[in-house]
Amino acid sequence: xAVDTLDFEEPVAVLLKEIEALSMLPRTEQRAxxxxxxxxxxxxxxxxxxxxxxxxxxxxxxxxxxxxxxxDYVERLFTDFQELHGDRRFADDGAIVCGTAVYKxxxxxxxxHQKGRDTxxxxxxxxxxxxxxxxxxxxxxxxxxxxFRRAIIVFVDTPAAYPGMESEERGIxxxxxxNLREMAVLDVPIIVxxxxxxxxxxxxxxxxxxxxxxxxxxxxxVIPPEGCAAILWRDSNRKVDAxxxxxxxxxxxxxxxxxxxxxxxxxxxxxxxxxxxxxxLDVALERALRExxxxxxxxxxxxxxQKFRDMGRLGLDFADASPSVPRADA
Amino acid sequence: MAWFKREKRPMAPSxxxxxxxxxxxxxxxxxxxxxxxxxxxxxxxxVCPKCAHHFRVSATDRLRSLFDGAWEEHDRELVSLDPLxxxxxxxxxxxxxxxxxATGQRDAVIVASGRLDGxxxxxxxxxxxxxxxxxxxxxxxxxxRGIERAIARRCGxxxxxxxxxxxxxxxxxxxxxxxxxSAGLARLDRERLPYIxxxxxxxxxxxxxxxxxxxxxxxxxxxxLIGFAGPRVIEQTIRQKLPExxxxxEFLLEHGMVDAIVDRxxxxxxxxxxxxxxxxxxxx
Numbered sequence: 001x002a003v004d005t006l007d008f009e010e011p012v013a014v015l016l017k018e019i020e021a022l023s024m025l026p027r028t029e030q031r032a033x034x035x036x037x038x039x040x041x042x043x044x045x046x047x048x049x050x051x052x053x054x055x056x057x058x059x060x061x062x063x064x065x066x067x068x069x070x071x072d073y074v075e076r077l078f079t080d081f082q083e084l085h086g087d088r089r090f091a092d093d094g095a096i097v098c099g100t101a102v103y104k105x106x107x108x109x110x111x112x113h114q115k116g117r118d119t120x121x122x123x124x125x126x127x128x129x130x131x132x133x134x135x136x137x138x139x140x141x142x143x144x145x146x147x148f149r150r151a152i153i154v155f156v157d158t159p160a161a162y163p164g165m166e167s168e169e170r171g172i173x174x175x176x177x178x179n180l181r182e183m184a185v186l187d188v189p190i191i192v193x194x195x196x197x198x199x200x201x202x203x204x205x206x207x208x209x210x211x212x213x214x215x216x217x218x219x220x221x222v223i224p225p226e227g228c229a230a231i232l233w234r235d236s237n238r239k240v241d242a243x244x245x246x247x248x249x250x251x252x253x254x255x256x257x258x259x260x261x262x263x264x265x266x267x268x269x270x271x272x273x274x275x276x277x278x279x280x281l282d283v284a285l286e287r288a289l290r291e292x293x294x295x296x297x298x299x300x301x302x303x304x305x306q307k308f309r310d311m312g313r314l315g316l317d318f319a320d321a322s323p324s325v326p327r328a329d330a
Numbered sequence: 331m332a333w334f335k336r337e338k339r340p341m342a343p344s345x346x347x348x349x350x351x352x353x354x355x356x357x358x359x360x361x362x363x364x365x366x367x368x369x370x371x372x373x374x375x376x377v378c379p380k381c382a383h384h385f386r387v388s389a390t391d392r393l394r395s396l397f398d399g400a401w402e403e404h405d406r407e408l409v410s411l412d413p414l415x416x417x418x419x420x421x422x423x424x425x426x427x428x429x430x431x432a433t434g435q436r437d438a439v440i441v442a443s444g445r446l447d448g449x450x451x452x453x454x455x456x457x458x459x460x461x462x463x464x465x466x467x468x469x470x471x472x473x474x475r476g477i478e479r480a481i482a483r484r485c486g487x488x489x490x491x492x493x494x495x496x497x498x499x500x501x502x503x504x505x506x507x508x509x510x511x512s513a514g515l516a517r518l519d520r521e522r523l524p525y526i527x528x529x530x531x532x533x534x535x536x537x538x539x540x541x542x543x544x545x546x547x548x549x550x551x552x553x554x555l556i557g558f559a560g561p562r563v564i565e566q567t568i569r570q571k572l573p574e575x576x577x578x579x580e581f582l583l584e585h586g587m588v589d590a591i592v593d594r595x596x597x598x599x600x601x602x603x604x605x606x607x608x609x610x611x612x613x614x
Contacts (some may be wrong), residue, residue: 168564173542177543198502200505204508220505222502223496227563256500275549320408321407
């Protein structure tokens with residue numbers, strides 16, 4: 001495997017290079033022992049690094065080119081995956097994948113962004129930037145799931161909705177907006193997990209659900225840190241400051257009630273261990289689905305409404321300053 | 331040595347002047363250069379009588395142009411508590427204070443109940459002068475309360491958008507206001523109550539990608555900038571200049587995204603007739 005480490009993982013990279021050099025040499029008992037020792041030391045350092053990631057480092061991990069994408073999880077968690085292509089209006093968007101599958105014996109619908117691993121696939125997936133037809137395909141598939149009473153599992157990982165001319169021409173705003181409205185009242189369980197970048201409206205456009213979870217090292221933001229820095233600091237190099245200020249990490253958003261839970265990742269992040277990441281996600285998904293499926297449909301829809309209704313809480317995020325109204329914290 | 335001396339005159343920067351009506355007696359129309367008397371302009375709903383250029387109007391002027399008479403404002407004193415403790419080159423709290431002093435408003439929307447051509451109506455009008463009309467928790471909360479009130483009172487909802495989008499300084503919570511308002515609109519929709527979205531210059535970002543595009547009727551004012559991504563972001567993506575008129579009301583009409591473009595002077599009548607189409611007929 002190629003040594004593919006982020007800048008802050010330099011101490012790990014040094015060890016990995018050493019291991020690589022040793023493995024080129026003829027294998028001896030002593031060398032094998034040395035390699036094992038170095039490997040466990042590398043894991044240890046990585047563990048330490050990942051315990052104290054800064055917000056910007058989390059952005060880097062969330063965007064890691066080896067990060068597992070939706071289809072990596074589909075392969076590991078589901079069986080009988082059958083992709084559903086096209087929005088039946090205009091085109092099939094490669095940046096959003098929809099398909100039926102079986103999860104623990106029950107049919108479900110899987111929906112999510114897909115970024116593409118090599119150049120050819122990256123182009124096909126448009127680097128995970130979905131166009132209007134992607135959001136419309138997702139809604140079409142979700143209505144299908146509703147019609148046949150199947151739960152929906154959503155994987156979110158996009159830099160943003162595609163900011164190109166054709167997106168505007170074909171109504172990217174309307175496509176996202178309609179999903180926000182319809183997903184709020186879609187009468188089947190919806191579990192959402194952010195598996196990489198939660199890029200503003202492009203993410204939210206498929207991210208309305210009964211449970212919204214984030215993997216440990218993912219981010220979810222109203223604007224990319226670079227964009228925020230360019231506008232507010234007038235300097236896109238201030239992205240680290242912008243990342244800090246925007247509070248976009250999983251722990252930050254759990255604390256503010258934006259998400260329901262954090263899904264742990266294996267040592268060194270999901271990109272270091274796909275199977276481990278899938279196992280941890282499996283535990284969280286199973287539990288969320290069980291809880292949400294136990295509710296009656298009226299209860300579930302009420303709770304979903306209330307969940308988003310409470311984004312921005314009186315007394316915490318905003319206040320009523322009129323003298324006649326008693327303060328919430330009084 | 332050149333034969334002719336070229337006069338060195340730097341090109342004038344083509345920054346668009348803010349089209350807000352300034353204090354002062356006279357104003358020049360940025361479109362046709364007509365000199366207009368301020369009071370005449372106001373009497374004409376801030377539309378140039380010569381070329382029909384639509385000047386941007388305040389939320390209060392907007393409500394005055396739509397309601398029959400007095401209206402009841404709701405949640406006037408809701409204020410953001412700066413949930414992130416956000417500071418860029420300036421503290422967000424200071425921006426809030428500055429905007430409050432400049433506009434007399436606590437945030438970027440006024441929501442009110444009143445009568446529109448005799449019909450009970452809930453109207454939310456966004457205030458661009460308040461941090462670019464951006465949507466944070468207060469804007470989302472006030473509009474959602476307005477929608478819930480419309481459901482309770484069984485009346486129509488009108489939202490007049492004028493906004494740069496979600497408010498960065500409240501981070502992901504701002505993004506979530508798109509979901510919150512849209513969830514409210516889902517309930518209004520299922521109750522078969524009317525929602526008219528009026529898109530004015532500018533309506534962009536998260537506001538367009540949520541409630542502004544969800545009207546039973548989407549009505550745009552002429553030549554308004556309406557879009558999801560900002561023109562500069564798109565130009566960076568495609569590495570070329572955008573064509574003239576891209577993301578303007580007329581472009582959206584052509585691409586099937588708005589039902590109609592209506593001159594501000596006919597807006598109230600258009601909304602009233604739409605509401606009459608949508609509200610249940612009185613039993614006779």
